[in-house]
Amino acid sequence: MTKAKAAKARVATVWLDGCSGCHMSLLDIDERLILLEEKIELVYSPLVDAKVFPENVDVALVEGSISSEEDLHKIKIIRKNSKVLVSLGDCAVTGNIPSMRTVFSLESMLERVYDENATINQQVPTKVVPKLLERVMPLHEVVDVDIYLPGCPPSAENIFFAISELLEGRTPDLTLTARFGA
């Protein structure tokens, strides 16, 4: 490994219970992706092949809420292995749309979706898919979060600004530009 390569920041992006819109917004930083590529190594992401969340991650951007036992398991590993954890987008920050089911019991919600509203093969799935939690939570209800980047999705501008500031070792101030809902 060359010296320049070793100096690259190890960045991960994660997709938990969200719609991937935050990742689409990340891609919307367009040609500046090339600028970022010079400074970061994308060690884990829905956009690359790695299947296991690696150790020694400098910045982890996490999209989506904590809705299943798998999410719960993953976020703890992500926290343990990352220096800076960014709560990316409203689902991660507030629970947002995934959390709307929390007003109903998990049981009644599953019955409604997989039984009442299903036309064939009515059954609540229990195998292969991870077990859902009774309550959908934002990331900070489970682990410590360093940076909050609200928005549904956060603008490409805000995502680029946050990553750039973090790469420079600064804490991004998003007060004036980021808010819940947009």
Add this chain to the structure above:
Amino acid sequence: MNKASIEICTLIIENRECGGRADQTILEVAEEYGIFIPTLCRLSGLSSIGACRMCLVEVKGSNKLMPACVTKVQEGMEVTVNSERLAEFRKLTLEMLFSERNHICSVCVTNGHCDLQSLAQKLGVNHITMPYIHPHVQVDASHPRFIADHNRCILCTRCIRVCQEIEGAHTWDLMGRGTKARVITDLNRPWGESESCTGCGKCVQVCPTGALSEKGQAAGEMLKRRTFLPYLSMMREVGK
């Protein structure tokens, strides 16, 4: 009323010497001097009730925090508008408003035009530190033109006040206490069955969030029109 007989007070707000009439509130005087105090339940043209606690200020000599919208100015008063303590309380209060109902901004009809949302941004609330309650509350779509979505209600009572004070119908009122408190129409009957509602829609326009909206609006489409309020309250004063 002999206006000339009203006493004039000088006071200090945020290290600035200010003058105001004794019948004015701290908030009114501060606004005249361009000093920003955050508000949420207050709306110019309606009575002030100090419900939301956003405008709390520190007054020298008192341990209690005072709501600037209902506290009258006094001679020699020293008012602090911005302090770490106040900023913390305001943020905490806003967070509690968010955690108490289901404010899903991204799919709300007032996304981008909401007083609660913009104040959260202004005061630096970028996440809610306490767990969300996720209450199971109702959406009343029984009215032919309007919707009451209690998921978004912050109990500011602007709807109650505009209905009583401006329209004179008193269709809206408040029921229950604490987290169970709800704004209601008539004696907690569906809005569409209300006999007192005139359908004027003023409540919808003054509502700070997406709790009251016009039907047929998608996310972010509900813009509130409040220009009628200063005019109507001025007319009311003239009529007295």
